[in-house]
Amino acid sequence: MAARKAQHRQEDVFPRIVIAGAGRVGCFVGGLLAHGGHHVTLLLRERMREAISRNGLRVSDFTGLELELNSDLFGMATDPAALAEADVILVTVKSGDTAAMAEQIARHAHKDAVVISLQNGVGNPGVLREALPGRDVRAGMVPFNVVSRGDGLFHRASSGDIVIGNGRRNWARALSVPGLHMRQRRKMAPLQWGKLLFNLNTSLNALSGVPLREQIARMTWRRLMADQTAEAISVLKAAGIPVRLPVPLPVRLLPIVLRLPTFLFRHVARPLLTIDPYARGSMVEDLERGRPTEIDELQEMIVELARQQGQRAPINARVAALIREAEAKGSGPPQLSPREVRG
Ligand SMILES: NC(=O)C1=CN([C@@H]2O[C@H](COP(=O)(O)OP(=O)(O)OC[C@H]3O[C@@H](n4cnc5c(N)ncnc54)[C@H](OP(=O)(O)O)[C@@H]3O)[C@@H](O)[C@H]2O)C=CC1
Numbered sequence: 001m002a003a004r005k006a007q008h009r010q011e012d013v014f015p016r017i018v019i020a021g022a023g024r025v026g027c028f029v030g031g032l033l034a035h036g037g038h039h040v041t042l043l044l045r046e047r048m049r050e051a052i053s054r055n056g057l058r059v060s061d062f063t064g065l066e067l068e069l070n071s072d073l074f075g076m077a078t079d080p081a082a083l084a085e086a087d088v089i090l091v092t093v094k095s096g097d098t099a100a101m102a103e104q105i106a107r108h109a110h111k112d113a114v115v116i117s118l119q120n121g122v123g124n125p126g127v128l129r130e131a132l133p134g135r136d137v138r139a140g141m142v143p144f145n146v147v148s149r150g151d152g153l154f155h156r157a158s159s160g161d162i163v164i165g166n167g168r169r170n171w172a173r174a175l176s177v178p179g180l181h182m183r184q185r186r187k188m189a190p191l192q193w194g195k196l197l198f199n200l201n202t203s204l205n206a207l208s209g210v211p212l213r214e215q216i217a218r219m220t221w222r223r224l225m226a227d228q229t230a231e232a233i234s235v236l237k238a239a240g241i242p243v244r245l246p247v248p249l250p251v252r253l254l255p256i257v258l259r260l261p262t263f264l265f266r267h268v269a270r271p272l273l274t275i276d277p278y279a280r281g282s283m284v285e286d287l288e289r290g291r292p293t294e295i296d297e298l299q300e301m302i303v304e305l306a307r308q309q310g311q312r313a314p315i316n317a318r319v320a321a322l323i324r325e326a327e328a329k330g331s332g333p334p335q336l337s338p339r340e341v342r343g
């Protein structure tokens with residue numbers, strides 16, 4: 001009994017964290033947690049393990065933070081059996097890999113491990129919960145952008161704190177470390193939908209191939225973003241889905257702010273969000289690497305909801321079709337202009 005209590009106390013102070021699917025978000029978050037003193041194992045693909053073994057793991061961010069992690073500060077594993085040691089599992093695979101990762105968690109992880117989805121899209125926590133009945137599975141929302149700058153360097157290119165669903169234990173407090181802050185929230189769904197509204201631009205960014213900051217600075221792109229967002233907001237409203245943006249701005253004002261002239265837009269957006277020149281949406285790399293994108297979790301969700309409401313969502317449908325075309329071609333971001341995207 002005393003030994004069990006002591007073990008629990010150990011886990012409270014030093015939880016063992018496994019990053020399930022360490023790519024950009026996973027290596028950045030895992031790197032900072034390890035630097036902050038946590039016991040971290042990156043569960044990752046062999047090609048990622050090799051790259052990190054060769055170059056080391058480095059993390060940087062838009063504030064100028066730069067860290068080089070000693071290899072003895074974190075573990076790496078390509079075998080999902082590594083999940084067995086976890087007290088906390090942070091799921092950072094793309095949505096198409098969630099079901100397979102959930103199966104691996106069900107097979108290897110102990111039942112008390114908390115499972116937190118740090119993914120985009122509103123469906124992933126449900127996929128995890130279905131495969132992991134009775135376990136503490138929480139939704140999470142990562143508002144910031146992480147890019148791989150090569151040679152084991154994972155760079156956070158925009159601002160915002162991670163938000164996770166609440167539960168028996170305040171894991172947000174336990175997992176906050178210098179450079180990485182997390183908050184808990186009771187109702188995650190409105191925030192996940194709000195992040196989805198932001199992520200509709202991730203698809204536009206992949207179609208343009210332009211750095212995110214440059215794209216947002218262009219009025220013609222912002223008008224398209226505004227029209228696409230307004231269409232999605234109207235669909236979500238008709239479906240009765242509450243939405244909360246990841247920045248302190250009422251949802252209905254988002255299209256209005258996007259349509260402001262550039263000098264005014266900058267003035268309004270600056271206190272809400274910092275984006276540095278490295279930022280590129282997470283779908284760009286999917287197209288570059290010929291991998292399936294997360295379009296089913298983004299524009300396709302809006303198109304399907306519109307269909308259910310007897311509405312149409314032509315801009316979202318057009319963007320989804322263009323992404324599918326680019327996926328099928330396999331030759332990377334098609335570098336379309338806003339006019340070409342509108343068709
Ligand atoms: N990057 C960003 O800026 C942001 C991303 N997000 C979201 O976070 C999630 C992760 O995105 P991101 O980090 O960009 O994606 P990445 O593709 O960079 O990382 C996911 C990694 O998981 C690996 N993987 C998949 N299945 C397994 C498995 N069973 N075992 C081990 N490794 C596995 C993938 O390998 P392989 O490719 O070989 O399958 C890949 O290396 C997505 O939902 C994304 O939308 C949210 C906010 C920002």
Ligand SMILES: CC(C)(CO)C(=O)C(=O)O
Nearest residue numbers: 143144145199202281282
């Ligand atoms: C860049 C960001 C933060 C918003 O588009 C993102 O979530 C992504 O790239 O997937």
